Amino acid sequence: MSLVQMENVIKTYKVGDVEVQALGGINLSLEEGKFISFIGPSGSGKTTLLNLVGCLDKPTQGTITIMGTDTGTMDRKTAARFRGENIGFIFQNFNLIPVLTVYENVEYPLVIVRRVPKENREQQVMQVLESVGMADQRNKYPNQLSGGQKQRVAVARALVVEPKIILADEPTANLDHATAYKVIHLMHELKRVFNTTFIFATHDPRIVEEAEIVYTIEDGCIVDSRKQSNSSKERK
Amino acid sequence: MNILKIAFRNLLRHKRRTVLTAALISIGVMMVILFGGIGKSFTSEVVGIMTSSSLGDLQIHRMGYVSSIDNLPLNMYIPEQALTKVEALLNGNPDVAAFSERVRFGGMISNFSQTTNMRITAVLPEKESATCPGLPTRIKEGNTDPVSFVKPGQIVIPENIAMAMQLKVGSDVVLIATNKDGSVNGLNLQVAGISENIQGPGGKDGFIHMEDANTLLRIEGREISEITVKIKNFEQLDKVAAALTGELSKMINQKSGKPMLELHTWQQLSPFSSIANMIGLLLITVRIVLLFIVIVSILNVMIMSVYERVGEIGTIAAIGTLPSKILTLFLTEGLVLGFFSALAGIILSVATLLIMAFVKIPISFGRMQILISPHIPYTEIILSLAGVLIVSALAALQPAVKASRMEPVDALRHV
Known part of the structure; x- marks a missing residue:
């Protein structure tokens, strides 16, 4: 069974009186444990597609099934719970909570979303912070970190609940070349260790290079898909 | 980490704004408690002098x-x-x-x-x-x-x-x-x-x-x-x-x-009962003013807070925070602000009343010389605290509901 199944998914927005079609009949099947990249020009529908897979938005038509659950019929509360349990997010602007330390940002989903008891939390948080190389920065606040460090913390926050899917929208857009490479490499490594499916919307050719499956979107439609075997793991 | 800690830290993001709002609420609470303490002390002192010097508590007369x-x-x-x-x-x-x-x-x-x-x-x-x-x-x-x-x-x-x-x-x-x-x-x-x-x-x-x-x-x-x-x-x-x-x-x-006979209480025999009633009415007015101060202050802070943190609300909603939890987060902020502001007002006013009780301030009322030695008005303290908490919750409710109802996809787009 596919991890994510999209059947004839259409998404339209109303901008004033005008209806704009962001996605026009997407049919897609995404497998578990893959490094998947959606590429395409700005406004092609990459972010809209990620929002639909992340249960942040609902399709206008069609069905989206994630791990056997039709997410299009979920109410707000059910969708929030589903996201908390199954989906992690990495944002272009990192989106860390500024009043929480590195440790607390990573701990947040365990406390507020998962309600994990305190005695079990520390080990989980420290393990994931160590895996992204931020354990020694645990007491710092986001404004004391560099862009790369912030994105590592964001990756740790997404990973800490051990989601099936991590959605990353332009995760390297605000990072310099060297840092972006490190973050991509880190995510690839984490995918291997945790068997998490990473789904990117990106322009970054380095991510595209690392991806196992690359979908090209134009004008809300998938115009190309290809499998790659030249990821860093294979290159090594 | 818990919701209270997050609420505290969020309030301290804008220290000057929070301190100004808290000061406004504290002053309002102080006004109620000081007015209650001094007003009651004045009333009971005057009533005590009148009833123990001449009026008595009750009088019986021919009809x-x-x-x-x-x-x-x-x-x-x-x-x-x-x-x-x-x-x-x-x-x-x-x-x-x-x-x-x-x-x-x-x-x-x-x-x-x-x-x-x-x-x-x-x-x-x-x-x-x-x-x-x-x-x-x-x-x-x-x-x-x-x-x-x-x-x-x-x-x-x-x-x-x-x-x-x-x-x-x-x-x-x-x-x-x-x-x-x-x-x-x-x-x-x-x-x-x-x-x-x-x-x-x-x-x-x-x-x-x-x-x-x-x-x-x-x-x-x-x-x-x-x-x-x-x-x-x-x-x-x-x-x-x-x-x-x-x-x-x-x-x-x-x-x-x-x-054949009629009985009157001191209130019915002395015009001072009207003054005592007026003091009670003024106290109610001060209480109402306090509640308005609280509602406007908290509402203002919480509306600003929600508006400034739309993107953050989108983030926490995206990572799975339930709408009810987002509501609780913002309600807690309003309640924490109200509670600690009221607490500061209570501490300051109780300290002021204790100093006044120690010093004993002399005042003249008509031909009477009165020493104002206020007691701690526990009822006013409890009413003020309860009033501030209830109104804080009500004032924070609208912004909190707004935050909890935001669509994460729209909130995340907010710059």
């Missing part, structure tokens, strides 16, 4: 006497038969601490060269002191013994008459009065004491012994104009008054077929 009290009518006295029944009633009432019979009338006092009018209250000093224990303490010169502050042949005069007529303790005076038959009589008396200007218009109230009143007014048997009553528990005033009124209403005037 219609109080409406004519300015004339101190001689033909509306309580006759001996009724007086005996009332005395038996009061003696048998466990709520009554003491009572004192009085004869009140208007007269002229002369020092043989000058004459002026006076309002005279004739008393039995021992009973009067038991009913109005503050009376002997307000005698500034002369005999202050509660049992014998005025003996037969003596008079206690207020200080403004003593000053105007150049009278001292031991001076001889003549008291002239008209009795109910219309004949004018005079009595030689000696000044036994000079009191503060305790009551009555112009402070012209003096005291003589009951025996002298009977002689001067040629009263045969026992007739009095009023009975002043002190009750054991002042808080039970209305209840005791209602019970006694019920008993007194059984004593019917044979001619009119209506109750």
